[in-house]
Amino acid sequence: MAKRIPVALAAVVVSVFVSFSASAQVAKSHATANVDLDARLKEVEGNPRQFEASYKAGSKVAAFCANCHGDGGNSVKPDIPNLAGQNPSYLLEQMHQFADGRRRNDFMERLIRALNPDEKIGMVVFYAKQEVIHKPVADTALVNKGREYYGKICFRCHGDDGRGNEKIARIAGQQPNYLNLTLKRYRDGSSIRQDALMAANTRQMSDADIAAVVAYVSSMK
Ligand code: HEC
Ligand code: HEC
Known part of the structure; x- marks a missing residue:
């Protein structure tokens, strides 16, 4: 289960996360900076062993994301999207858009830039497999x-x-x-x-x- 943080603290949390991620993975991300994420996703999806490792890596990243996107990507915050059950290529495309500024959200832009390619693929693979919690009809x-x-x-x-x-x-x-x-x-x-x-x-x-x-x-x- 993810540790809950108030959203007001999230900016602090992300800067900690960013510096942690940056220092721990700087060598790794330099080595993989030019990896074509879409091609890499196809490769992982076609190989059960790689898929399992990637899913595991993704579930670790998702424990942090859960502070806003909810456990298993079922958000409990009305302005924040579910990631559960989302289509992998769509999620990757949104990460490209946050990273290059076509889609704007200060927090998400900084966060996505701090993730290395393996973390991005892992999180996409993980969320695609989560079930969306159904909400009953109101009106x-x-x-x-x-x-x-x-x-x-x-x-x-x-x-x-x-x-x-x-x-x-x-x-x-x-x-x-x-x-x-x-x-x-x-x-x-x-x-x-x-x-x-x-x-x-x-x-x-x-x-x-x-x-x-x-x-x-x-x-x-
Ligand atoms: C502090 C809160 C917060 C945290 C933590 C957070 N997000 Fe987000 N995320 C948002 C908000 C808010 C949006 C919606 C932005 C908008 O209005 O377009 C969003 C949108 C997204 C989207 C686009 C979804 C869609 O349906 O288009 C993706 C993908 C995403 N986040 C991935 C992540 C990942 C991966 C993590 C963890 C590494 C993460 N987020 C952590 C707040 C957060
Ligand atoms: C011609 C194809 C097409 C039609 C018709 C269409 N959409 Fe979309 N929709 C897309 C595409 C492509 C995207 C992704 C756009 C992006 O990257 O921002 C999208 C994205 C969305 C999103 C954002 C999802 C997210 O997680 O942030 C919503 C919501 C949405 N569409 C709702 C609708 C609704 C409601 C209608 C009918 C009124 C509709 N769409 C009709 C192609 C379409």
């Missing part, structure tokens, strides 16, 4: 409206079950406030996070459409 009428909207647009990429695919995010069971925040960022062209496909597919959404879709998506298994 049936709103959920039904959201289901209808989802069935017209979102299913085309995220799938009927909301689990996406290799490159596209799983959204089923995601934290509602995080979904709400994220959809509005895409729609409003925020510099915090942009994506051409998601901009095109949220442009027509009213706040009420977003509220309905969020109610549905967060209740999906």
Whole structure:
């Protein structure tokens, strides 16, 4: 079980983590700085022994991440996403985006830069295998409206079950406030996070459409 810390202390914790990680692994990360993470992920996924070692390494990293993303990647904080059950290539892509500044979050940017390639692959492999804890439906009428909207647009990429695919995010069971925040960022062209496909597919959404879709998506298994 991870040791709990208040989020206010997280900045201190991350600087400790960063310096620990940097001093312990400086040689290792220099040696692997140019590793192609996507190719490395494929290799690990295709080799049971490497997979097991990588999963173990990932579960160690995840004990730290649990302070915000929850045990096994099931977040209990409404603004912080679940990582449980997330698709590996999507997670890696988000790490690239935090690392090169396309996606902005001060804490995550610093943290991701401090992880070495083995830790990144390990954490992706670990989270993909965790089960998402299902949240019961709160407002049936709103959920039904959201289901209808989802069935017209979102299913085309995220799938009927909301689990996406290799490159596209799983959204089923995601934290509602995080979904709400994220959809509005895409729609409003925020510099915090942009994506051409998601901009095109949220442009027509009213706040009420977003509220309905969020109610549905967060209740999906
Ligand atoms: C202090 C809290 C905190 C800690 C600790 C933390 N994160 Fe995050 N993480 C966040 C927040 C907040 C976001 C959402 C940023 C946004 O609004 O886009 C996030 C987003 C992410 C995302 C993007 C998820 C998605 O669905 O797109 C990934 C991947 C991620 N974190 C990985 C990690 C990993 C790996 C660790 C541990 C090494 C970690 N995080 C530790 C706060 C944290
Ligand atoms: C044409 C394909 C496509 C369609 C249609 C689409 N999406 Fe997406 N979606 C994507 C892609 C690609 C990403 C990853 C973008 C990125 O890297 O930021 C994404 C990301 C997301 C995310 C962020 C996931 C996370 O963990 O942070 C959410 C939430 C989301 N989509 C919800 C929706 C909803 C709701 C709809 C319907 C209104 C929808 N999408 C329609 C392709 C699509």
